[in-house]
Amino acid sequence: MSKALLIIDMQNFVTQRIQQGVDYFPQNSIENMTAVIEKFRKSGTPVIHVRHQTPEEGSPLHHSSSSSLPLESFKELNNEPVFIKHTSSAFSSTGLFDYLQDARISELVVIGAVAGFCVNSTVRSGADLGLKITVLKDAVISFELEQYQLSAKAILDVTLGLLAAGFAQVIPATELKV
Numbered sequence: 001m002s003k004a005l006l007i008i009d010m011q012n013f014v015t016q017r018i019q020q021g022v023d024y025f026p027q028n029s030i031e032n033m034t035a036v037i038e039k040f041r042k043s044g045t046p047v048i049h050v051r052h053q054t055p056e057e058g059s060p061l062h063h064s065s066s067s068s069l070p071l072e073s074f075k076e077l078n079n080e081p082v083f084i085k086h087t088s089s090a091f092s093s094t095g096l097f098d099y100l101q102d103a104r105i106s107e108l109v110v111i112g113a114v115a116g117f118c119v120n121s122t123v124r125s126g127a128d129l130g131l132k133i134t135v136l137k138d139a140v141i142s143f144e145l146e147q148y149q150l151s152a153k154a155i156l157d158v159t160l161g162l163l164a165a166g167f168a169q170v171i172p173a174t175e176l177k178v
Contacts, residue, residue, distance in 0.1 A: 003178070004046035004105045005036065008090060008112030008119050010074035011051055013060055013067040014141060023144040025152035032139040032173045033111045034073050041077070043178040046105065049074070049082040050090040052118060088121035097129055107132040109176065110168070115142040116155045123168050133168035135160065136176060 010033065018024055026032075040047050051070060053063045060067040063084075076082050083094040090096050100106070108131055110123055119140050126133050142156035164170040 002046075002103065002105045003107040003109065004048050004100070004103075005040040006048050006050065006090070006108045006110050006112075006122070007033070007037065007074060008050050008110065008122055009052045009114065010049075010071050010112050011061070011067065012069050012071060014113050015071060016067055017143055023146075023152050025142050025156050026138050029139055029141040030071075030073075032136070036109070036111055036136060036139050036173055036176065037074070039176070039178055040109075045178050046103065047077070047080045048096070048099075049076045049080060050094070050096065050112075050118075050122070051082060051084055053084050053086060055086060085118075088118050089125040090118070090122040091125040091129065100131070106130075107134070109134045109136065109178075111136050111139040113141045115140045116159045120159050120163065123163050127167040134176070135163055135168045135170045136173045137170050139173045 037047060052061050053068050054061045056062060062068060081099060083090060083096045085093045087093040108126060110119060110133060112119055123133050123135060137160050142152040144150060144152045160170045
């Protein structure tokens with residue numbers, strides 16, 4: 001069984017939301033993610049990037065928007081594949097699963113954005129496809145949904161609780177073994 005790191009949607013929109021004052025949790029998630037990436041790269045374990053882009057011109061995540069570009073510390077290295085998705089799950093609009101099968105990768109460690117949306121959809125889809133998934137609970141980011149009076153922490157707690165109940169192992173980054 002081969003393992004890989006899957007980085008979901010760590011694009012400029014993440015820091016733009018933070019700069020706009022949108023509450024997020026955990027506060028150290030981005031730092032934890034960069035540490036995990038470094039750990040995987042040093043060990044020679046595969047690192048895979050997924051980015052969200054929407055086809056609608058004018059959308060913040062259209063490929064021509066700076067919001068869709070990867071954050072500087074999340075740019076891929078030459079040997080790291082990038083999959084561009086147009087849906088919430090990284091499996092429904094990309095060749096990610098075929099790539100994993102060809103590379104004989106059956107276990108994913110998931111980090112990234114946004115916990116209640118694309119991380120959630122991708123983890124559930126991956127588990128349904130038979131992959132072993134580990135989510136690093138302090139290396140995924142959640143944003144508040146102010147219009148629904150849902151805090152970033154509450155969304156993260158519920159999302160990770162549901163994922164742990166049947167789709168993934170959920171652990172802190174410090175417990176990860178590469």
